Amino acid sequence: MTDHPSNDKDPFYVGYLTAPRRFAVFSMILIPVLVGVGILSAGIIGSSHRDPGTGIWDLSQPIELVGWADMAPYPVLRVQTMDDGLLPTYETVFVVSEGKIGAGDRIGPLAGREVKATGFLIERDGMRMLELVGGMDAVQEMVDVRGQPPELPPTPETASLGTYTLKGQIIDSKCYLGVMKPGEGKPHKSCATLCIIGGIPPMFMTQNAEGERMVYLVTDPDGSSAVKQGMTEYIADWIEVTGEIETQGDVAVFKINRETIRRL
Amino acid sequence: MSHGYQAVLWNKHKRTYDLAVAGGIVAYIGTFIGVSMATWSGPNILSTEILLIQAFGSCAFIMLTIILSIGPLARLNSIFNPLLYNRRHFGVMFFIVALAHVIIATFWYHGFGIVNPLVSILSMNSEYDRIAQFPFESLGFVALLILFVMAATSHDFWLANLKPGVWKAMHMFVYVAYGLLVLHVVLGALQAERSSLYTWLVIASAVWLTVLHVLTGARETSKDHHGAVAARDGGHWMAVAALDDIPNDRARIVPMKDGERIAVFKYDGKVSAVSNVCAHQNGPLGEGKIVDGCITCPWHGYQYNPDNGQSPPPFTEKIPTYKVKIEGGHVFVDPTPLPPGTPVAPAIIGGNA
Ligand code: FES
Numbered sequence: 096m097t098d099h100p101s102n103d104k105d106p107f108y109v110g111y112l113t114a115p116r117r118f119a120v121f122s123m124i125l126i127p128v129l130v131g132v133g134i135l136s137a138g139i140i141g142s143s144h145r146d147p148g149t150g151i152w153d154l155s156q157p158i159e160l161v162g163w164a165d166m167a168p169y170p171v172l173r174v175q176t177m178d179d180g181l182l183p184t185y186e187t188v189f190v191v192s193e194g195k196i197g198a199g200d201r202i203g204p205l206a207g208r209e210v211k212a213t214g215f216l217i218e219r220d221g222m223r224m225l226e227l228v229g230g231m232d233a234v235q236e237m238v239d240v241r242g243q244p245p246e247l248p249p250t251p252e253t254a255s256l257g258t259y260t261l262k263g264q265i266i267d268s269k270c271y272l273g274v275m276k277p278g279e280g281k282p283h284k285s286c287a288t289l290c291i292i293g294g295i296p297p298m299f300m301t302q303n304a305e306g307e308r309m310v311y312l313v314t315d316p317d318g319s320s321a322v323k324q325g326m327t328e329y330i331a332d333w334i335e336v337t338g339e340i341e342t343q344g345d346v347a348v349f350k351i352n353r354e355t356i357r358r359l
Numbered sequence: 360m361s362h363g364y365q366a367v368l369w370n371k372h373k374r375t376y377d378l379a380v381a382g383g384i385v386a387y388i389g390t391f392i393g394v395s396m397a398t399w400s401g402p403n404i405l406s407t408e409i410l411l412i413q414a415f416g417s418c419a420f421i422m423l424t425i426i427l428s429i430g431p432l433a434r435l436n437s438i439f440n441p442l443l444y445n446r447r448h449f450g451v452m453f454f455i456v457a458l459a460h461v462i463i464a465t466f467w468y469h470g471f472g473i474v475n476p477l478v479s480i481l482s483m484n485s486e487y488d489r490i491a492q493f494p495f496e497s498l499g500f501v502a503l504l505i506l507f508v509m510a511a512t513s514h515d516f517w518l519a520n521l522k523p524g525v526w527k528a529m530h531m532f533v534y535v536a537y538g539l540l541v542l543h544v545v546l547g548a549l550q551a552e553r554s555s556l557y558t559w560l561v562i563a564s565a566v567w568l569t570v571l572h573v574l575t576g577a578r579e580t581s582k583d584h585h586g587a588v589a590a591r592d593g594g595h596w597m598a599v600a601a602l603d604d605i606p607n608d609r610a611r612i613v614p615m616k617d618g619e620r621i622a623v624f625k626y627d628g629k630v631s632a633v634s635n636v637c638a639h640q641n642g643p644l645g646e647g648k649i650v651d652g653c654i655t656c657p658w659h660g661y662q663y664n665p666d667n668g669q670s671p672p673p674f675t676e677k678i679p680t681y682k683v684k685i686e687g688g689h690v691f692v693d694p695t696p697l698p699p700g701t702p703v704a705p706a707i708i709g710g711n712a
Binding site: 107108109110111112117118121125126129130133134137138140141142143144145146147148149151193194195196275276277279280281282283285286288289290292293328358 | 372373379382383386387388390391392393394395397398399402403404405406408409410413414417418421425437438439440441442444445467468469470471472473474479480483484485486491492494495496546547548550551552553557606607608609647648650655656657659660
């Protein structure tokens with residue numbers, strides 16, 4: 096590698112020769128400036144995330160829940176929360192499989208029975224979901240050792256709150272409740288669609304007048320699954336939709352009329 | 360033959376360059392994740408996978424914008440040449456960063472479902488007829504395919520085995536890929552942004568690149584115009600420059616009517632003319648310099664003997680040469696290119712040509 100003393104008079108840069116001063120100085124300024132601008136952008140973009148919410152997906156260890164299996168119309172477990180001799184109350188825990196797949200195959204056949212289910216807990220804003228682990232054994236029917244006649248499964252009380260037109264987004268409950276943060280909006284549209292057609296219960300996310308987030312389980316007007324044409328195309332889009340809101344036990348359900356969906 | 364592909368050898372500059380780029384990438388990803396986790400922590404922490412997708416994705420976009428700026432900047436001012444010198448490694452590192460973004464996003468957003476992830480990328484969102492809902496993933500996917508072909512053919516093997524014109528035309532597709540990526544970002548990640556600031560920044564990058572390229576193109580054309588020469592001598596010989604107008608060890612670039620350019624070098628009391636187009640990546644040899652008696656390309660330093668257009672052994676590159684003569688203080692060139700590597704006696708300054 097030759098050194099060219101004359102190079103500074105008629106500066107010429109080639110990588111294998113000593114760089115002329117002008118080039119060396121310029122590069123020594125330009126490269127750190129470019130890297131600096133890059134780091135600055137990283138900081139700006141990184142700090143501009145919106146609050147992803149307090150959802151958790153606790154993979155530290157599986158938990159066991161005992162409750163009544165039910166399809167409502169999506170797989171759930173009704174877990175008794177209190178029995179002080181008066182009327183027992185139940186918490187509805189949504190049940191899903193690992194990945195973007197529902198748990199209908201394991202909850203459906205046992206609907207109406209008391210079962211023990213094993214899985215990881217997903218939880219956000221007081222709503223709980225169980226991600227089953229361990230194949231078909233993840234859900235096992237409770238055997239009544241005392242040989243007593245089986246109890247009747249709980250039937251959640253329903254009450255209609257009227258018909259509303261709401262603005263919001265159809266989201267997949269598993270991602271929304273804590274598996275993906277953020278688990279909403281355009282970047283997540285395909286993922287949410289994949290989840291919902293795979294059997295993850297769809298939910299509708301909206302805001303009330305106070306700006307608080309509200310989340311409803313989504314069904315058809317007759318209470319059957321809403322995962323049909325006319326709905327799946329709108330997943331993760333901002334839409335307006337009309338339907339009846341009903342409480343079923345501790346679950347708020349939005350029974351949407353798919354024909355009323357309108358993109359905003 | 361393998362020597363021919365290796366003319367740009369490893370050296371200190373390249374290592375510094377690679378280190379700066381790699382360090383920049385690590386610093387970018389680290390800062391992105393660190394700042395994100397400091398912004399939302401505890402129960403509100405963001406998914407690491409999503410942060411990685413965003414960090415790699417935005418990093419790749421910024422890198423590509425810089426890479427595509429280097430070429431025209433170097434055309435406008437040779438002070439940017441050091442960035443050009445090792446641009447290819449920058450390009451390959453960009454590809455790796457983009458690939459990381461794609462792999463994580465494919466797994467996380469399209470994996471673990473009832474549909475094959477690759478099918479899901481193209482079909483899970485099928486709103487191809489809507490702008491706001493458009494499946495932006497497919498745009499990124501096509502861009503990646505283009506960039507993959509580019510990365511795979513960036514090796515000099517392809518340069519040697521594809522016609523330079525074909526190679527160059529193929530590599531122009533990088534601008535198609537960039538356009539697709541702008542749309543990928545605008546119709547994807549930015550649809551979830553409430554503020555339109557980022558959309559404008561992305562559009563600004565695209566505008567910056569366009570203006571830069573148009574400006575460079577215009578300057579190049581006007582240079583050709585100013586340098587335009589008329590055929591003299593009635594016949595073959597063209598007067599291309601006054602001898603005094605060519606600086607020592609440097610060249611004068613002479614545009615031909617058919618768009619070809621000839622580089623006329625003055626060195627060592629002699630004048631030689633060769634094609635302006637470097638056999639490596641079409642670099643402008645006329646902006647190069649005579650170093651150690653060889654014409655040296657300003658882009659990556661390939662060298663050619665001025666009197667025969669051949670790279671000194673062990674290298675094997677060859678460029679077309681032209682006949683030259685000096686008369687009355689003027690340099691004349693016969694504009695018919697001779698086959699690459701043809702020896703031509705230089706015109707001797709002050710000799711009887
Ligand atoms: S050395 Fe690469 S283009 Fe000339």
